[in-house]
Amino acid sequence: MSEIRLQVNNLCKSFGITKAVQNVSFTINKGEVHALIGENGSGKSTLTNMLTGIYSIDSGTFVLDGEEIHPKNQVDANDHGVSIIVQELGTLSGLTVAENIFLGHEDRFVKFGIKNTKQMIKEANELLERYGFDRIKAQRMIDDYNFEDRKLVEIVKATYFDPKIVVIDETTTALSQEGRNELYKVMDRIRESGNTIIFISHDLQEVLERSDTITILRDGVYIDTVKSKDVTEEDLKRLMVGREVTGDYYRSDYGSVISDEVVLSVKDVSVPGLLSNLNFELHKGEILGFGGLSESGMHEVGKAIFGASYDREGTVKLADGTEINDIPTAIRHSIAYTSKDRDNESVVLNQSIMDNICLPSLDELSDKRHMLHDKKLRSFADKFAKEMSVKMVNVDQFVSDLSGGNKQKVVLARWIGKDSDIVVLDSPTRGIDIKVKQDIYQLMDRMRKDGKSIIMISEELMELIGMCDRIIIMKDGMISGQIERHETLDENNLITMMV
Amino acid sequence: MAQSGNAGTTATKDQVKKVSEMSLIRTFLPIVGLIIVFLTFNVLTNFRMIKNMPLVLSQIYVTMIATTGVFFIMTMGGLDFSQGSILGIASIVVCLVSKVSIPLSIVSGILAGAMIGAFNGYFYVYRKIKSFIVTICTMFLFRGFIKYMTTNAPVAGSASLINYDSTGLKVVLTLVILVIGFVLFRYTKFGTYLKAIGAGEKAAMFSGVRTDLMKFWVYVLSGAITGFAAFVNVIKVGSVTSSGGNQLETQILIALVLGGMPISGGAKVRFENIIVGSLLYIVLNSGLTMMGFSTQMMQLIQGIVFLVFVAIFADRKSLQVIK
Numbered sequence: 133m134s135e136i137r138l139q140v141n142n143l144c145k146s147f148g149i150t151k152a153v154q155n156v157s158f159t160i161n162k163g164e165v166h167a168l169i170g171e172n173g174s175g176k177s178t179l180t181n182m183l184t185g186i187y188s189i190d191s192g193t194f195v196l197d198g199e200e201i202h203p204k205n206q207v208d209a210n211d212h213g214v215s216i217i218v219q220e221l222g223t224l225s226g227l228t229v230a231e232n233i234f235l236g237h238e239d240r241f242v243k244f245g246i247k248n249t250k251q252m253i254k255e256a257n258e259l260l261e262r263y264g265f266d267r268i269k270a271q272r273m274i275d276d277y278n279f280e281d282r283k284l285v286e287i288v289k290a291t292y293f294d295p296k297i298v299v300i301d302e303t304t305t306a307l308s309q310e311g312r313n314e315l316y317k318v319m320d321r322i323r324e325s326g327n328t329i330i331f332i333s334h335d336l337q338e339v340l341e342r343s344d345t346i347t348i349l350r351d352g353v354y355i356d357t358v359k360s361k362d363v364t365e366e367d368l369k370r371l372m373v374g375r376e377v378t379g380d381y382y383r384s385d386y387g388s389v390i391s392d393e394v395v396l397s398v399k400d401v402s403v404p405g406l407l408s409n410l411n412f413e414l415h416k417g418e419i420l421g422f423g424g425l426s427e428s429g430m431h432e433v434g435k436a437i438f439g440a441s442y443d444r445e446g447t448v449k450l451a452d453g454t455e456i457n458d459i460p461t462a463i464r465h466s467i468a469y470t471s472k473d474r475d476n477e478s479v480v481l482n483q484s485i486m487d488n489i490c491l492p493s494l495d496e497l498s499d500k501r502h503m504l505h506d507k508k509l510r511s512f513a514d515k516f517a518k519e520m521s522v523k524m525v526n527v528d529q530f531v532s533d534l535s536g537g538n539k540q541k542v543v544l545a546r547w548i549g550k551d552s553d554i555v556v557l558d559s560p561t562r563g564i565d566i567k568v569k570q571d572i573y574q575l576m577d578r579m580r581k582d583g584k585s586i587i588m589i590s591e592e593l594m595e596l597i598g599m600c601d602r603i604i605i606m607k608d609g610m611i612s613g614q615i616e617r618h619e620t621l622d623e624n625n626l627i628t629m630m631v
Numbered sequence: 632m633a634q635s636g637n638a639g640t641t642a643t644k645d646q647v648k649k650v651s652e653m654s655l656i657r658t659f660l661p662i663v664g665l666i667i668v669f670l671t672f673n674v675l676t677n678f679r680m681i682k683n684m685p686l687v688l689s690q691i692y693v694t695m696i697a698t699t700g701v702f703f704i705m706t707m708g709g710l711d712f713s714q715g716s717i718l719g720i721a722s723i724v725v726c727l728v729s730k731v732s733i734p735l736s737i738v739s740g741i742l743a744g745a746m747i748g749a750f751n752g753y754f755y756v757y758r759k760i761k762s763f764i765v766t767i768c769t770m771f772l773f774r775g776f777i778k779y780m781t782t783n784a785p786v787a788g789s790a791s792l793i794n795y796d797s798t799g800l801k802v803v804l805t806l807v808i809l810v811i812g813f814v815l816f817r818y819t820k821f822g823t824y825l826k827a828i829g830a831g832e833k834a835a836m837f838s839g840v841r842t843d844l845m846k847f848w849v850y851v852l853s854g855a856i857t858g859f860a861a862f863v864n865v866i867k868v869g870s871v872t873s874s875g876g877n878q879l880e881t882q883i884l885i886a887l888v889l890g891g892m893p894i895s896g897g898a899k900v901r902f903e904n905i906i907v908g909s910l911l912y913i914v915l916n917s918g919l920t921m922m923g924f925s926t927q928m929m930q931l932i933q934g935i936v937f938l939v940f941v942a943i944f945a946d947r948k949s950l951q952v953i954k
Binding site for chain 1: 833835841897899
């Protein structure tokens with residue numbers, strides 16, 4: 133039974149100064165579902181991306197069935213018997229279902245330089261039928277199918293050739309219950325055939341139910357490997373975070389009364405294809421959470437409030453009646469926004485920390501004749517970078533050299549410098565280590581107590597439950613429910629409204 | 632944890648050192664290059680160059696003024712290949728209007744340039760066509776106009792224009808543009824916004840910069856500046872032929888790159904790029920002419936020098952953002 137399939141030896145990978153995976157070693161057996169868990173940024177995806185040839189290896193080795201492998205790309209990895217179902221959309225638009233399934237392996241249908249499309253479609257349809265997905269037709273364009281069906285196609289693509297190891301990276305969150313059951317069936321089949329699954333999921337309950345063995349990573353370092361039947365969810369949490377998870381991590385107060393004062397009201401806001409008919413109010417000193425699946429439209433809520441959505445209908449109004457329709461107006465009226473897409477929409481990567489922090493505040497920093505002075509900019513940037521304890525040499529350093537957590541601190545420093553009253557944070561802790569996460573939570577708590585209002589959009593239900601006074605759950609671009617802050621709240625209360 | 636924290640900081644320090652070394656090269660290579668090229672040519676031409684300095688410099692004013700405008704465009708990651716045609720058209724306008732009134736001709740030249748700039752800006756910003764495609768199109772479009780206007784004879788300006796042809800005036804006009812440009816770029820939010828757009832347009836937009844508006848008006852501004860340069864051009868040459876302003880865009884591009892400007896713009900540009908680059912280009916060009924190289928040979932040498940400088944200064948991290 134416990135024959136070794138894969139040995140991971142002293143694996144390392146860095147991105148700039150960020151050490152994503154540090155000296156990780158462990159083994160994975162044949163015929164098991166091996167879960168890989170850890171907080172965001174703990175190195176799970178980096179590790180599997182190296183195994184499947186998406187990233188190159190800095191140092192260390194993978195030994196598959198006693199043979200060292202260095203996959204150069206995904207197709208090469210497939211040839212070694214390793215495949216992956218990725219977190220995001222892994223199928224290519226503009227190709228047919230069949231072309232997607234056999235991507236990189238078209239050679240088997242090529243004779244004398246000519247591709248036998250008919251044969252390819254026939255085989256793809258046979259595969260789909262074998263998996264029970266016969267409502268998907270191999271000859272149709274992949275674009276004709278929705279996210280979930282495309283995931284199913286990806287499952288076929290990653291498993292039809294009986295790979296020795298299949299990596300399933302955070303796929304279940306994208307699937308409905310039916311889709312999950314289909315995936316579980318495929319997983320069972322793979323395990324029974326003696327092959328191995330590396331299963332990455334944030335849903336600890338699912339991990340405990342579906343896996344045989346669990347390896348925990350934290351901040352890129354290997355922590356432990358345990359048998360699923362020997363541990364509880366609490367044990368796993370403790371291993372992931374590195375200590376007892378106490379109330380101190382999030383805010384610890386309950387039952388505090390929220391002011392009746394409305395600072396922002398959103399009326400009948402729609403964004404074609406993303407949001408429909410959104411209505412809610414934000415109160416002074418409140419942390420209002422938005423949760424849901426990634427595609428639920430919740431990320432668009434932040435953009436809509438900030439005036440950054442195209443074709444938005446409806447009104448976003450401040451207490452004094454000012455309507456917010458574009459970004460400069462939003463900023464002028466003390467609204468701040470940090471995007472989920474930090475590198476593109478929050479920080480100007482190839483620019484100094486100083487310029488990044490000063491950018492929205494240049495009007496305030498100019499003198500009466502609209503002139504800017506380096507000294508003033510520098511001391512402004514320095515003050516707020518230090519207040520946020522950004523790890524840097526000086527403010528002239530480029531933001532592109534900073535780690536994710538420090539980039540986020542620069543973004544927050546900029547808005548604290550601007551002294552914004554309404555702060556919209558989209559996935560503020562995405563890809564950030566625990567230490568910085570805690571800093572951000574504490575900052576949010578302080579801001580709340582100072583009378584600032586915060587909207588927190590997050591895919592991590594635990595942080596919503598831990599931080600928010602009120603949580604609005606989104607589904608298909610609409611509000612599907614609302615929950616008040618309460619001690620007894622757990623993830624399941626929210627999940628039922630999400631799916 | 633503490634250990635990895637320390638390791639992180641040292642790595643950062645090394646990187647900063649490397650970055651600052653690179654920026655040192657960026658700053659000093661063009662200046663050192665200028666001095667070396669200048670001395671070399673003087674030695675090779677028995678100091679004929681230094682004796683003919685006013686003649687050498689007489690070619691620089693138009694280029695330097697127009698380069699200031701394109702510098703703004705390139706800072707925000709755009710390109711402009713229509714500069715030569717803008718200069719040509721504006722020069723024709725200056726010539727025609729100068730027969731009525733000289734001051735009016737200056738204003739008309741600026742307006743003509745601004746209008747072509749607005750034309751570029753409209754198609755680039757609001758019709759979302761890449762700037763180098765748009766400006767290549769307008770380059771041909773307005774070159775066609777110039778050829779049409781000069782079919783029978785060159786367009787001549789008022790005879791009194793020649794009275795203004797003094798080195799003093801040209802130096803003053805060039806300095807005025809450079810000083811205004813420098814203050815705008817270095818000491819107002821205009822410069823910071825331009826750099827932010829060049830370094831990351833989307834992030835700039837999310838920081839409150841009206842990116843589309845900025846991009847449009849910078850094209851208008853650049854056109855206007857070149858329209859102003861047309862006056863300086865006309866007082867020197869007196870009339871416009873079908874090749875009026877030809878190749879100005881390449882001269883500008885080469886000058887900026889020789890001056891150490893990263894071709895994708897962004898945070899690493901410096902205003903000095905304009906001055907050092909224009910001087911280096913003119914010295915190189917005059918030097919080669921004085922040495923008796925043929926035009927073909929000169930183009931070949933320019934091509935090689937250009938390539939070498941682009942290779943040195945290209946900011947490879949942000950090369951994908953050329954718009």
